[in-house]
Amino acid sequence: MTANNNNNQPYNTIEQDDEIDLKRLLFLLLRKWYWLVMGLFLGITGAYLFVKYTPDKYQVNTSLLVTDESKGFDLENLFMDGMMGSSGIASLQNELEFLRSYTLNHQAVDNLNWQTFWQKKNLIIWNGIYLNEPFILNKSGEGLNPAGIPIYITPLSETEYDISVDGEIKLEGQNVKIEFSEIAKYGEPFRNEYFNFTLTPKENSSDLPGEWYRFSFINKSKLTTDYLKRVTTDYGKESEVIKLSVESTEPLRDIHYLNELVRVYLKLKLNLQTQTQKRSLEFIDSQLSGISSDLTAAENTFTEFRSKNQIIDLSSQGSLIMEQLKEIEQEKSQMQMQLDYFKNLQRYLGNIQSADQLVAPSVVGITDATLNALVLKLSELYSRRKVLAFSAYENNPSLILLNQEIEQVNQQLREILVNLIDNTQLSVNTLNLRYTRINNQLNNMPEQEQQLINIQRQYELTNEIYTYLLQRRAELEISLAAAIVDIQVIDPAQFERLIPLNKSPMLILLIGAFLGLLLPGVLILLVDLLDNSIHLQEDIEKLTPLPILGNVLHSTDKSELVVIHHPRAPITESYRTIRTNLQFKLQDKQKVIGLHSVQPGEGKSFNATNLACIMAMNDKKTVIIGVDMRKPRLNNIFNLANTKGLSNYLAGQSSSKAILQQTEIENLSVIASGPIPPNPAELIERPAFSQLLEELKAQFDYIIIDNAPVSRVTDGLITSRHSDLNLFILRYGVSKKAS
Structure with missing residues (x-):
């Protein structure tokens, strides 16, 4: 207030x-x-x-150490590293691309041979039950058994279960709706248009009713893609350690997957490391196959000629000529083989389709360290590119880096091969000249000895080549048997290393x-x-500098005259506080107090009547005037007639004494509003209203004016000019701040 x-x-x-x-x-x-x-x-x-x-969530992880034990510490590898500009970071990134490749991950999924994905319902959550499935499922090859669609299994008894499906699959590019619910029996095939399988309980089937299960057939391609998204790879900035991790709610499943992925990766790495040796071995086997037949034929020809002509040994001059020719032919054969290799290698450079035909130079007796290192390097790069190309686009940074590295090796090989071909061709020409000179000496010998020398020379040359290839084959087999992958598993994925992720x-x-x-x-x-309503006294204090005379508690009593019926109630005490504060506010001879409110329902009439009552209880003659002639209420509160009142007096129809009514409360009188007039505002503005107040001032100690809401009509604003003190009633939760 x-x-x-x-x-x-x-x-x-x-x-x-x-x-x-x-x-x-x-x-x-x-x-x-x-x-x-x-x-x-x-x-x-x-x-x-x-x-x-x-469900509990864990991080499953494994770590690998990338080393290069096959190289060791030698000048050749140091030279190659410097020449290729290779770095540990680039190598680790290449290995990461291997591990992220679709081919590698799909192979791991395929090796695990997972057929179904089972879940069990726990209230409203479906939890995976990997390796704890209560059923054995046998698929029939005759059924479609589409992957990815949930199949709900509800055990009904020891022999029967309910099976239901409600979903869509894509068949021949069209979405097909599958929806059914049937009763099936354990151990008997369940067949329909889409499915054909047999379900058998693993455990006591009497324990199954009351549980809910669902499963779906696994789409290996989709599962591979899912793992490619879930598995994260990283490597140490200051180390050569690769880390693989996956967030999992079924840790055992993902432990098996990561370990299988690493196993497939190590197998692939070993194949890549030994690919050149294997191709060399195939090349030697193909050569041995042809030379073996030539050797047998030469041996038979040599034996038959000696028997037929009864020649056991050559003359000393013949032996010398044969040794010289054999030595020249052996060197020439070796040189020609190397020359053919150089030319073939020159044709293969830059041709990805011919990459699988690269053979190590050492197989044909080429001992050039730089050439051997470059060819091995190129073979390894082509193998990496082949794997990486399965999962990487052409603009992939790792693939671009790998292509640049391949082109560098090709360029270096081209430069080396030009010199090697020229030098080898020169050596072949020199051997041809020597061969011609010695062959002329052979022509001067007897014809029969010439034939024997040629036959024996051909046999021994073929035999030496055959022996050389057998030796190289044995060396390659030993190398393959001793080959180990240059990747070490530091920590395999296992339960002991699970990292809980749940809070x-x-x-x-x-x-x-x-x-x-x-x-x-x-x-x-x-x-x-x-909310624009006022709820606290502070709300009022922030909005206006006007003083607050007091707060009135909320009344739950049905009667509106609470100070009369409950003189000791807290609400009555609040009115006594207001009465005291009013005495300090009103100056000498000030008696008229106007009560206003902004809108209806703020408790203006309730406060006016109780304030008047508390004044009267203090032995002060008090009169309350109902100026709200549009909606009279005072007569109802005090149970008085409203036939005569303020409207009659202001219209000149009654005197002040005629409209003044005494209440049952001592010292309290009331002037009711009277009959509702058509023009209340005009009546209040008449001098008669001021005259009435002057008459009442002579009779009463306090005059309380109960006004109409100021937001609706101007009546209250007119009477406020006649009041010595205007009180505004604000009701918590009803009065608005913006009023």
Whole structure:
């Protein structure tokens, strides 16, 4: 209840500050305490259900050490590293691309041979049950058994179960709806248009009813893609360690997957490392196959010629010529083989399709260290590119880097091969000249000895080549048997190394409690922010500089005269406080108090009557005037007639004595509003109203004016000019701040 002395000053408002009023915030929260309690309960309950029914999540990981033990510490490898500009980081990135390749991951999935994915329902959550499936499922090759569509299994008894499907599959580019629910028997094939399989319980079937299960047939391509998205790879910046990890709710399944992926990766690496040796071995085998036949034929020809001509040994001159020719032919054969290799290698360079035909130079007796290292390097790069190309696009940084490295090796090989071909061709020409000169000496010998020398020379040459190839074959087989992959598994994926990812249950409960309090708290503050009603005395103090005479408690009594019926109630004490404050506000000979409100329902008439009563109880002659002639209420409150009242007096129809009514309350009189006139505002503006107040001042100590709401009509504004003190009634939760 605010007061304003009638000194014709406007009702100025004061500026609101932006500081947070903690007292106000606390009041707002406590006023809606039941919201907070409900939010706290829901928050803790939600957190508890989350902890109970959310499956545990773990990080499954494995780590690999990338080494290069096959190279060792030698000048050749140091030279190659410097020449190729290779780096540990680039090597690790290449290995990561291997591990991320679709081909490698699909091979791991294929090796594991997973057929189905089973889950069990826990209240509303479906949890995976890898290797704990209660059924054995046997697929029939005759059924379609589409992958990816959930199949729900509900055990009904020891012999029967309910099977239902409701989903879509894509067949021949069209979406096909599958929906059915049937009863099937354990151990008997379940067949329909789409499925054909047999379900058999693993354990006692009497324990199964009451549980819910579902499974789906696995699409290996989709599962591979899923793992490619889930598995994360990383490598140490200062080390040569590769780490693989995956977040899992079925850790055993993903442990098996990561370990199988590493096994396939190591096998592929070993194949890549020994690919050149294997191709060399195939090349030697193909050469041995042809030379073996030539050797047998030469041996038979040599034996038959000696027997037929009865020649056992050559003459000393013949032996010397034969040795020289054999030596020249052996060198020439070796040189020609090397020359053919150089030319073939020159044609293969830059041709990816011919990459699989690269053979190590050492197989044909080429001992050039640089050439051997470059060819081995090129073979390894082509093998890496072949694997990487399965999963990487042409603009993939690793593939671009690999192509650049291949082109560098090709360029270096081209430069080396030009010199090698020229030098080898020169050596062949020199051997041809020597061969011609010695062959001329052979022509001077007897014909029979010439034939024997040629036959024996051909046999021994073929035999030496055959022996050389056998020796190289044995060396390659030993090399393959001793080959080990240059990757070491530091820590395989295993249960002991699982990293829990779930938050602490206590922490989740605390978060739930915090959110349970925060959300309703924010809602309360948001509602208050949007609410234009006055709820606290501070709201009034921020909006106006007018003094507040007092606060009246809320009344639950049916009677509106609470100070009369409950003189000792707290609400009555609040009116006594207001009465005391009014005595300090009113100056000498000031008696007229006007009560106003902005809108109906703010308690203006209730406060006017009780204020008048509390004045009368203090032995002060008090009169209350019902100026609200549009909606009269005073007569009903005091059970008085409204046939004559203020409207009659202002219209000149009655005297002041005729309209003045004494109530049952001592010292309290009432002037009712009277019959509702057509023009209340005009009547109040007549001099008669001022004249009435002057008459009443002579008779009463206090005059209380109960006005109409100022927002609806101007009646209250007119009477305020006649009041010594105007009181505004503001009701918490009803009165608006912007009024």
